[in-house]
Amino acid sequence: MFKYFNKFLVTLALISSVLNSFVFLIEPLMTDKIFDLTALNSRKETWDFLVYGLILYLLLYAVMFIANLLLNQIMTIGCGNIRLRLYQQLILAHQEMGNDKKISILTQDVEYYLWNYISPSVLLVAHISNFLLLSIYLLVKNIPIGLLFIACAFIFLVVQLRISKMAERKGGEQAAERQKLLSLLSDTIAGRSTLIHNQALSPGLKMVQNQSARYEKSRQTFGIYQSFFVFLANLMLFVSQFLPIFLGLVLMTVGTELRTTDLIAMFIAATRLEQPLLNIVNDIFRLKGAKAISETFDQILVQPTPDHQLSSLSTEGFEALECYHLTKSFADRGAFFKPFLSF
Incomplete structure (x- = not known):
């Protein structure tokens, strides 16, 4: 599904989406840290808690920021690349297809494909990793209770x-x-x-x-x-x-x-567990809804374009354009005359 996209950017986006899942653990991790504090009147421990929270929030939300930027970059570049490739194919071939159909493909279908096929594909990886990470956290805390939450x-x-x-x-x-x-x-x-x-x-x-x-x-x-x-x-x-x-x-x-503090942290993590599952189902529904458009694009783009048609898009081999005896008249009066003109 990402064959028309920059593979390096897609890989980075998928990795960032997986790492972005750790954002869901901010509240449980902060809760664990609060309960681990032994002396609130200790200045060092208080400042350590501040530094821990700052690093945790800054690091995880920076990863989220990068993931969002990469996804936006994929959508922007991908939209342009797919539209241009489809435009080239539809202009040079597929003469049996009506103009209205071609315009619909290059406008509405491309946008629908990106937001309901490519975007859910990346988000599906993120939502699956969200659910798996929360599940692992619950199981690490306590296997029987974690399995029950799941x-x-x-x-x-x-x-x-x-x-x-x-x-x-x-x-x-x-x-x-x-x-x-x-x-x-x-x-x-x-x-x-x-x-x-x-x-x-x-x-x-x-x-x-x-x-x-x-x-x-x-x-x-x-x-x-x-x-x-x-x-x-x-x-x-x-x-x-x-x-x-x-x-x-x-x-x-x-x-x-089983510690009460662990139970509280598990409860906080479990409150975030249902949403990734609902998102996964929604992503799958959107992918199924856009599957027909994806198959149409593949059918169009997989067909080879004749070489003599491709040459019309290239300027290779073009050296110069020479024009002789150029004239322009208006109202029976000569506007200009060029015996020779070269481009």
Whole structure:
């Protein structure tokens, strides 16, 4: 997918995206550092904490800054390169393709491809590394509780996807009723004179009232379901975040070697665990949505251009242009005359 991009820049961007994952550990690491402080009245320890925090924030957010710059550079250069290569292919070949289609490919499709195929490809690597790094951190702290946090995060993801499907279906029903209402309003307004002539304004009004009532009912139903979906999604945070903490406390009461400070740090890390999973699913959906455009680009760019067509784009071998007896007239009057001109 990155065959049309600078491989060095892409490699740097992917490495930076992976390193950028450590930003998710800032809060857990700072929490660990705070609990490790033994004497807050110690000036040296206080200043060491300041230096530690400054270095941590500066280093990790500098990596994020570099990753964002590289991604922007890839998108900028890549957009230009792909558009120019497509332009060259579409100008010199593919005469069977209509001009409207070519313009659409060079404008809308290129932008859509970059933001919904190339960008998610880089972000997918970043989001996977985010999830893996947080998972490793949780497992290093405590394997049983870490596994529980990870398992609950996947349960949260499954429920969220199910909720999204239900919300999409209800939203589709509302959109269908809205479209029916708009069509009916358009027909009645456009046919106003006919309705008046046939004395059918009252039945027409009744039809609009009935359809409007159905639309408002569907909108109210969607609002109720939406509120319930939000409630259910937030309730799942209890399963993915609080329940492992509770089980960790239970294990501590039966003698399991687990510090409260570690449990708190794990809880903070676990609150960041669900978002990378949701982002991964979103990236995959976007990649699937842009796959058809990517295949179209590959089909266009993989076809070789005839040599005699390529020569029209090159100035190699061009030495000079010589013109003889150049004249220009305007209103039966000679504007200029050049017996010889060379470029």
